[in-house]
Amino acid sequence: MFVERKVKDFINIDPLQTGGKLTEDARRMLVEWGDGYSVCDFCMGDLHGIKNPPIADFIKDLAEFLGCDVARVTHGAREGKFMIMHSLAKKDGIVVVDSNAHYSTFVSAERAGLNVVEVENSGYPEYKVIEERYEDAIVEARRKGDVVLAVLTYPDGNYGNLPDVKAVAEICHDKGVPLLLNCAYSIGRMEIKAEKLGVDFVVGSGHKSMASAGPIGVVGMFEDYAKVVLRKSERFKNKEVELLGCSVRGVPLMTLMASFDHVKERVKRWNEEVEKARWFVREFESLGFELLGEKPHNHDLLHFKTDKIYEISKKVKKGGYFLYHELKKRNIHGIKPGRTKSIKLSTYLVPKDDLRKVVQAFEEILDKYG
Amino acid sequence: MFVERKVKDFINIDPLQTGGKLTEDARRMLVEWGDGYSVCDFCMGDLHGIKNPPIADFIKDLAEFLGCDVARVTHGAREGKFMIMHSLAKKDGIVVVDSNAHYSTFVSAERAGLNVVEVENSGYPEYKVIEERYEDAIVEARRKGDVVLAVLTYPDGNYGNLPDVKAVAEICHDKGVPLLLNCAYSIGRMEIKAEKLGVDFVVGSGHKSMASAGPIGVVGMFEDYAKVVLRKSERFKNKEVELLGCSVRGVPLMTLMASFDHVKERVKRWNEEVEKARWFVREFESLGFELLGEKPHNHDLLHFKTDKIYEISKKVKKGGYFLYHELKKRNIHGIKPGRTKSIKLSTYLVPKDDLRKVVQAFEEILDKYG
Numbered sequence: 100m101f102v103e104r105k106v107k108d109f110i111n112i113d114p115l116q117t118g119g120k121l122t123e124d125a126r127r128m129l130v131e132w133g134d135g136y137s138v139c140d141f142c143m144g145d146l147h148g149i150k151n152p153p154i155a156d157f158i159k160d161l162a163e164f165l166g167c168d169v170a171r172v173t174h175g176a177r178e179g180k181f182m183i184m185h186s187l188a189k190k191d192g193i194v195v196v197d198s199n200a201h202y203s204t205f206v207s208a209e210r211a212g213l214n215v216v217e218v219e220n221s222g223y224p225e226y227k228v229i230e231e232r233y234e235d236a237i238v239e240a241r242r243k244g245d246v247v248l249a250v251l252t253y254p255d256g257n258y259g260n261l262p263d264v265k266a267v268a269e270i271c272h273d274k275g276v277p278l279l280l281n282c283a284y285s286i287g288r289m290e291i292k293a294e295k296l297g298v299d300f301v302v303g304s305g306h307k308s309m310a311s312a313g314p315i316g317v318v319g320m321f322e323d324y325a326k327v328v329l330r331k332s333e334r335f336k337n338k339e340v341e342l343l344g345c346s347v348r349g350v351p352l353m354t355l356m357a358s359f360d361h362v363k364e365r366v367k368r369w370n371e372e373v374e375k376a377r378w379f380v381r382e383f384e385s386l387g388f389e390l391l392g393e394k395p396h397n398h399d400l401l402h403f404k405t406d407k408i409y410e411i412s413k414k415v416k417k418g419g420y421f422l423y424h425e426l427k428k429r430n431i432h433g434i435k436p437g438r439t440k441s442i443k444l445s446t447y448l449v450p451k452d453d454l455r456k457v458v459q460a461f462e463e464i465l466d467k468y469g
Numbered sequence: 470m471f472v473e474r475k476v477k478d479f480i481n482i483d484p485l486q487t488g489g490k491l492t493e494d495a496r497r498m499l500v501e502w503g504d505g506y507s508v509c510d511f512c513m514g515d516l517h518g519i520k521n522p523p524i525a526d527f528i529k530d531l532a533e534f535l536g537c538d539v540a541r542v543t544h545g546a547r548e549g550k551f552m553i554m555h556s557l558a559k560k561d562g563i564v565v566v567d568s569n570a571h572y573s574t575f576v577s578a579e580r581a582g583l584n585v586v587e588v589e590n591s592g593y594p595e596y597k598v599i600e601e602r603y604e605d606a607i608v609e610a611r612r613k614g615d616v617v618l619a620v621l622t623y624p625d626g627n628y629g630n631l632p633d634v635k636a637v638a639e640i641c642h643d644k645g646v647p648l649l650l651n652c653a654y655s656i657g658r659m660e661i662k663a664e665k666l667g668v669d670f671v672v673g674s675g676h677k678s679m680a681s682a683g684p685i686g687v688v689g690m691f692e693d694y695a696k697v698v699l700r701k702s703e704r705f706k707n708k709e710v711e712l713l714g715c716s717v718r719g720v721p722l723m724t725l726m727a728s729f730d731h732v733k734e735r736v737k738r739w740n741e742e743v744e745k746a747r748w749f750v751r752e753f754e755s756l757g758f759e760l761l762g763e764k765p766h767n768h769d770l771l772h773f774k775t776d777k778i779y780e781i782s783k784k785v786k787k788g789g790y791f792l793y794h795e796l797k798k799r800n801i802h803g804i805k806p807g808r809t810k811s812i813k814l815s816t817y818l819v820p821k822d823d824l825r826k827v828v829q830a831f832e833e834i835l836d837k838y839g
């Protein structure tokens with residue numbers, strides 16, 4: 100059975116997709132290492148220690164890239180979050196999280212048997228994390244149980260907001276709570292150094308932001324917590340319990356490795372991406388759409404309030420799906436079918452010419468139905 | 470960065486590798502769906518419900534293939550085991566497992582906070598699971614805590630033994646304990662129907678036995694336990710907690726789907742594979758090696774006691790590694806470097822001509838050093 104990927108040659112502005120496109124090297128790696136467990140050809144019992152292919156060296160480089168003592172690959176950002184929460188979990192344990200957090204943060208906590216206390220955001224139109232509120236949230240949470248961890252989403256997947264990490268880290272540490280920074284949308288796009296930012300854990304997403312085949316993620320931490328999170332099995336002394344021995348025993352890891360040089364380079368050009376995103380915001384604003392989230396915006400993930408699209412959807416036969424079909428006709432993919440009141444997109448690594456086509460498409464659509 | 474897979478064109482008899490080689494369709498799928506989260510192009514919030522590519526249909530077919538009500542894809546057999554154990558876990562909970570179980574069964578239990586009580590095997594030379602001993606083990610375990618699950622490895626990864634599942638299932642169910650069958654080495658090789666075998670859960674390994682890129686596994690169960698194991702998040706009603714919402718959000722799933730027709734066909738030819746394995750056993754016995762595990766053997770995973778190799782290793786300069794180097798010269802891969810007292814290999818889908826070369830290689834090596 101073979102299934103064609105229909106949108107392969109479309110202009111893709113899906114926030115999930117722009118940072119996960121493979122490099123040429125990664126594409127070659129896929130075929131070379133596609134068979135089953137091929138990365139385990141020369142395994143001596145621990146995935147992260149494999150020398151051939153050079154996984155062990157990569158893991159060391161990765162730790163440095165993340166500004167951490169220790170790094171691991173996981174099946175994704177969420178599996179990294181779960182692994183950390185599960186290791187720190189206690190009866191009546193609580194995680195304090197920003198209310199912009201991804202659903203997988205809440206579900207990870209639920210799976211780990213932890214309750215969640217949320218730090219409210221500033222609401223419409225910027226929905227900013229209010230850093231100082233971490234203090235109150237921790238105090239409030241402590242009335243109900245033991246605060247085992249705080250999580251900050253950097254940026255969140257809804258507005259692309261980048262809160263002040265250091266401010267949150269300081270509060271958490273003053274209160275004796277470790278801080279996990281969820282960098283699913285930043286590691287591989289921007290420079291993220293855990294040490295500089297003062298956080299205890301970082302997690303990233305290979306398929307989302309590191310030019311890798313899914314599913315794969317990364318996690319970074321320091322020696323203190325590594326002893327807890329990466330504890331070894333009592334019976335099998337070389338197996339890390341939270342990784343069930345080995346995590347990404349297959350080809351996504353090889354694509355992550357293949358793209359790593361490219362990723363290290365591209366984070367240096369992050370400013371250009373922010374510039375391009377801001378240009379796109381101006382263009383979209385001139386069509387009458389309103390940016391939600393931080394202004395000026397500091398990330399390629401853009402969320403627009405699109406009243407005009409919503410008004411049209413109420414009048415047309417296809418309802419909310421008219422937009423999807425109009426974009427599809429123009430080989431543009433990535434706006435969730437049926438969404439009209441607001442839409443999310445990403446400009447990351449999308450050539451400016453293609454973005455111009457996107458702007459033009461929306462202009463035409465508004466004209467056609469306006 | 471590109472890394473060549475050096476042993477790509479070798480005769481590969483590594484038990485980890487013979488069942489995970491991709492089909493041509495799977496290889497094409499890799500390239501087509503390699504980018505990041507491409508399988509999520511048309512996701513409506515649940516990986517297992519995606520219609521384009523036809524994941525939802527595949528998951529239904531998979532459940533039927535496994536003889537279950539419900540199937541899911543996981544990151545591997547071990548992640549399936551953990552998910553089940555974690556769902557059933559209780560304070561002072563115990564899992565009863567056969568002592569041939571894979572390390573990942575023990576580590577899954579450890580991660581889920583469960584204690585393990587082992588069912589002893591028959592020892593040298595057959596190391597058979599003694600099915601009736603599950604009864605005593607459950608009784609003994611109940612003195613220490615609550616038995617939440619029994620696990621049987623089918624076959625185990627050390628001897629390739631296939632115990633009498635129905636006998637174990639009957640005992641477990643008489644005692645009110647659900648049974649998980651670990652089919653990492655059987656699903657995708659042999660016909661496995663959970664219903665026919667009378668087990669509550671099956672897990673399989675895509676990269677090990679289903680011609681898939683790693684990491685991916687499958688799990689099958691029935692409605693009763695699906696309610697527990699696949700429970701939905703309280704807050705996010707369409708997210709399964711144990712899957713953290715979505716599991717294999719990437720290309721390994723597409724390779725599993727691509728190879729599925731082939732896998733369904735190949736399980737019908739399992740008898741031929743058993744015949745070939747038995748022929749190989751006779752050849753190896755005639756070289757003076759002794760098969761460990763069940764006789765006659767019912768699986769392609771073969772474990773030989775190799776006294777002659779051990780004797781040679783004590784005399785030669787390279788010590789235990791001489792065998793690895795001799796085989797490498799002959800383009801044969803898959804015997805763990807350094808092992809001499811006993812070796813493990815698999816004949817699965819290895820052409821008979823290649824197996825003849827393996828036999829000949831050992832013959833030459835014994836002659837050379839004998």
Ligand SMILES: Cc1ncc(COP(=O)(O)O)c(C=O)c1O
Pocket residue numbers: 174175176177178200201203252254255256257281283284303304305306307315316718
């Ligand atoms: C902020 C954020 N964190 C985590 C995730 C999940 O990433 P992964 O698939 O690597 O678990 C997402 C996915 O959309 C996200 O937006």
Ligand SMILES: Cc1ncc(COP(=O)(O)O)c(C=O)c1O
Pocket residue numbers: 348544545546547548570571573622624625626627651653654673674675676677685686
């Ligand atoms: C019997 C058995 N179960 C489970 C596994 C692990 O499979 P997976 O990599 O899919 O977790 C193995 C791997 O060697 C095995 O031999």
